Amino acid sequence: MTHIHENHDHQHGPDCGHTAIEHDGHVDYLHDGHLHHVNVDGSVEEHQLPVSSANPAKCTPDHRCGGHESGHVHGPNCGHQAVPHGDHIDYLVDGHLHHPHGDHCDDHGPLKLV
Ligand SMILES: [Zn+2]
Ligand SMILES: [Zn+2]
Ligand SMILES: [Zn+2]
Ligand SMILES: [Zn+2]
Ligand SMILES: [Zn+2]
Ligand SMILES: [Zn+2]
Ligand SMILES: [Zn+2]
Known part of the structure; x- marks a missing residue:
């Protein structure tokens, strides 16, 4: 099931300013909390990162990172x-x-930045 984003007036591209990530063998753009995939015809699809072994949705109370x-x-x-x-x-x-969780952040795995 794909969800085509209607009236998307911004053109995603290598220099559009949005973070590009690799998802399932293609490139998506992070845009206002959405994962946008641009089809060859220019239409924009909403994608979602699945919960997987690389990106598990689990609680990691011991995650200590210098990220913030x-x-x-x-x-x-x-x-x-x-x-x-x-x-x-x-x-x-x-x-x-x-993933904000109580007094800590859970680590839900890496994203491949393009
Ligand atoms: Zn963009
Ligand atoms: Zn995607
Ligand atoms: Zn947690
Ligand atoms: Zn972290
Ligand atoms: Zn933050
Ligand atoms: Zn955090
Ligand atoms: Zn998560």
């Missing part, structure tokens, strides 16, 4: 990119996914 200071609260304007993952939203921190 402890106490950082991820949110719409926190400075990190939102990434749709499974049925939730994660944030891209230093090339991996952070």
Whole structure:
């Protein structure tokens, strides 16, 4: 099932300013918390990162990384990119996914940046 994004007036490309990631053998762009894939005909599809062994949706209370200071609260304007993952939203921190969970961040695995 694909969901075509209607009236998408921004053209994603190598220099469009959005973070490009590798997903399932193709390139997608992170755009306002969505994963956008541009088809050859220029239409834009909504993609979603599946929960997988590379990107598990598990709790990692011991995750300590220097990606941000402890106490950082991820949110719409926190400075990190939102990434749709499974049925939730994660944030891209230093090339991996952070999922805010109580007083810590879960590590939901790496993203391949293009
Ligand atoms: Zn773009
Ligand atoms: Zn994709
Ligand atoms: Zn957790
Ligand atoms: Zn981290
Ligand atoms: Zn953040
Ligand atoms: Zn996640
Ligand atoms: Zn975090």
